[in-house]
Amino acid sequence: MTDALRSDGAAPTLEDVARAAGVSRATVSRVVNGVRNVDPAIQETVRQAVSVTGYTPNRAARSLVTRRTDAVALVVSGTGVEPAAGGGGQTERPGEGDAAGRGGEGSFTARVFADPFFGRVVTGVVDYLRPRGIHPVLMFAEASWARDDVVSYLRQGSADGALIVSTHAEDPLPALVAEAGLPAVLYARPARPARISYVDLAHRDGARLAAEHLLARGCRRIATISGPLDIPAGADRLAGFQETMARHGHPYIPVAEGGFTQESGEAAMERLLTAHPGLDGVFAGNDLMATGACHVLREHGRRVPEDVAVVGFDDSGAAAACRPPLTTVRQPVEDMAAEMARLLLDRLAEPERPATSVIFEPTLVVRASA
Amino acid sequence: MTDALRSDGAAPTLEDVARAAGVSRATVSRVVNGVRNVDPAIQETVRQAVSVTGYTPNRAARSLVTRRTDAVALVVSGTGVEPAAGGGGQTERPGEGDAAGRGGEGSFTARVFADPFFGRVVTGVVDYLRPRGIHPVLMFAEASWARDDVVSYLRQGSADGALIVSTHAEDPLPALVAEAGLPAVLYARPARPARISYVDLAHRDGARLAAEHLLARGCRRIATISGPLDIPAGADRLAGFQETMARHGHPYIPVAEGGFTQESGEAAMERLLTAHPGLDGVFAGNDLMATGACHVLREHGRRVPEDVAVVGFDDSGAAAACRPPLTTVRQPVEDMAAEMARLLLDRLAEPERPATSVIFEPTLVVRASA
């Protein structure tokens, strides 16, 4: 277990082990890689030599010949968490100076992790990849230069493929990656179909669940706080909700658009309450906004769920942390992320495999808020 | 910009570019790497050839000779977020089967990201590393096998060094890495000093700020919800708080230990309230627990801050999201994480540089809760 047998400080190589074991590099390579057809006795000798020398295979050297890195890029792409600034994220690349790139509250990465959603994606991906010896490299692609980084990173062979969380419809990354023929899987259906696998949630079905629950509960003056409408998840949840409500005789539903943040949920709830003081039910596009709605409702003297019932979406940690705990539509993010990883690994093992998509069904989780 | 000039599907190599430009590989390498001493005219020719062939340097090949990967491991180590199970995280490595390692609510990775703290660390690290072309590889080291993975990952030269978030005092990883002589920087001072750099917060000073604020506000029946006492950050905050209170004539302070989660904060607050119904001030070891405390206080009819003042710690997103918004002690996590990254890069540039530590000073952020 020691790094002995080498005068210089350099790490021991196959050559060193071979010499120590009195065999050839090829043989050592075979036993290290568990290739069969090696005499058990020699196998043992080699193992000893490996442990005596403290040998560890050099990954760069191995990658060079196998053309595999056992790493995948986990990229968070234009997420719609971006501020409603003009342009389209085509900002300049930040300087390389000392003060540059220091993450204030406003940096893209900071905003990304402010939403529990991404932590769940990471969890699902990592838990699937880890037992398989694959390592995730974290990347963010909020601007043109960052997208180029992702593409060249993959083209350099620094990672075997990419897992892309791309919630924003206008995100150009999926197309870029697909055109370049790079192995990738998306979280969320791409705006324009491409030869690329993805996982997604049946958002409309989830919204239907929420609508039916509110209705079954006896709510009759229902409003909704939608997510950003330029994000498919936001738009689909709204559409599904309106659709179901219409089918049940409520063709018009007041809607206030939010930005998937608690703060925006609070603001939206304020607007809704001002315009419709008598409402008795609210469906929010995600749990963060639902939490904000609860706060505002209480501040205005409304009891939840007695006076106003509230249903969220996602079943993130925020749902259970809310007071009262939120009734919400569960999006199995961890499972979806794991599936995304599985699809990528399948594709890597079998490059010709056609692109596929897996759509998950949401479920209603009833807690105290509705 | 096209991948032309190569009959087979293989990626173009330096050789291809050299041929296209009518120069040697060495020259192409020079211009690609921006080495001076290359005739401007030839430089231009080469650049053209690069773009015509669609050349991208192969990272494995480059790493093999430079012995650099431009990647660092970002590892979350035994964090004390672990359940209070016996043993010491020496559990078996999970199977490699299909069902194994699928991240339920209970997996280590899931628990890690349930705390906003880690997202902030990632933010700080990524924002510092990105402009410098370094990529973070996410790793978790909650058990013995996982720690070995980290060590061998580094020894394989898969990453140039490690950024280790190790909050738990008993965590063996810092020592393992230090002994192996691998470049690394810690977030939080190691239990036993080692030749390894770290960043940390002056926890006691932060607790002092909280105590003084509560006192200045007029609170006289003060209690505290501490973090896990086997985590230095938890113990130090408690010690600092008690110390300051004692100095101000309050030698005895009721304390309930929590686990840095909202839920544990709720339970602790219940206990405190039962034993000391008349309390008028609470200092919680972090914002999550403070949020839980606020919930329980309200449920018990106490107004915050009128009846009971609450001070949190960290100034994480939870502080602003809480109703009322939390007065809290700010830990500049993003800055600390960036500094951690800076220390590592310095060390990589100058291997002989001695280990250093940087201690950050907390500040009080006054909001509505106290």
Add this chain to the structure above:
DNA sequence: CTGAAAGCGCTAACAG
């Protein structure tokens, strides 16, 4: 079943 030999694609002396 084992060894010899040929590279993978790139950088870095060292000559010229």
Add this chain to the structure above:
DNA sequence: CTGTTAGCGCTTTCAG
């Protein structure tokens, strides 16, 4: 300033 020449450490035919 540019080209030639060695490898970096490993896997993988191909012989034996």
